[in-house]
Amino acid sequence: MDKNNIIYQLTGPYQYKQEIKKSIFLAHAIPVVSEDQVHEWLHKLRVSEATHNCWAYRIGQKYRSDDDGEPSGTAGRPILQVIEKQNFDQVLILVIRWFGGIKLGAGGLIRAYGGTAAQCLRQAPCAEYIPQKTASILCSFSDHALLKARITEYDAQIIAEEFGAEVEMKITVPEDAYNALYDRVLDLTRGQAVVIEAD
Incomplete structure (x- = not known):
């Protein structure tokens, strides 16, 4: 696969600090899945x-x-360009600056913010980003153990289970395996189980 088509995501937070002309720049790279986060x-x-x-x-x-408060286009935009250039998704980068008394000028600021963010992302722990779907499988107790064992063949992860009149398994599954998993669940339970895709 062409490396340029691979999208990456952080596997954990990371920070990187450097001094540029007496100003301190501290970058935080954080994995995020929502604007609330x-x-x-x-x-x-x-x-x-x-x-x-x-x-x-x-x-x-x-x-x-x-x-x-930095001159327009000299801080936030260069940080965003780093995210795009390094093919990251689901990421927040915050670069904190403590002014050291020497002005950097517009070009210097762009290099400082962009460079600090780039160094932080380069060193941060990451993995290939695989888009996931979330779904619920409703099944009988008698089918539960079988389904639980078989859905792992599709790299599905169980994120929650609820036991009531029937069993509800909340799962995440790679988007490209969802249809095959859906068909397999119906096949294994002779059409008795219900698979509901989450919004």
């Missing part, structure tokens, strides 16, 4: 005593960036 992390990580807290994120087709 972005706001929670920004609230948690931003340092009010720092000179600037600049950030960018990308979650699928949603992306935003913020220069937080």
Whole structure:
């Protein structure tokens, strides 16, 4: 597969710090799956005593960036370009700057914010991003053990199980395996189980 078509996601948070002309730049790279998570992390990580807290994120087709008082286009946009250039999805990068007394100029700021974000992402733990679908399988107790054993063949993960009049298994499964898993579940249970795709 062409490396350029591979999309990556972080497997955990990472931070990277460097000094550029007496200013300190601290980058945080955080895996995120929703805009709510972005706001929670920004609230948690931003340092009010720092000179600037600049950030960018990308979650699928949603992306935003913020220069937080730096000249327009010199901080948030370069961070977002790093995310795009390194083919990351579901990521937030926050770069915090403590001003050290030497002005960097527009070009210097773009290089400093972009470079700090790029170094952080390069070193961060990551894996290939595989789009997932979430679904629920409703089945009888007698089919539960069999289905539980067989769905792993499709790289499905059980994220929750509820036992009532029947069993509900909430699962995630790679998007490209969903249809095959759906057919297999119906086949194994002679059409008795129900598979409901989550919104």
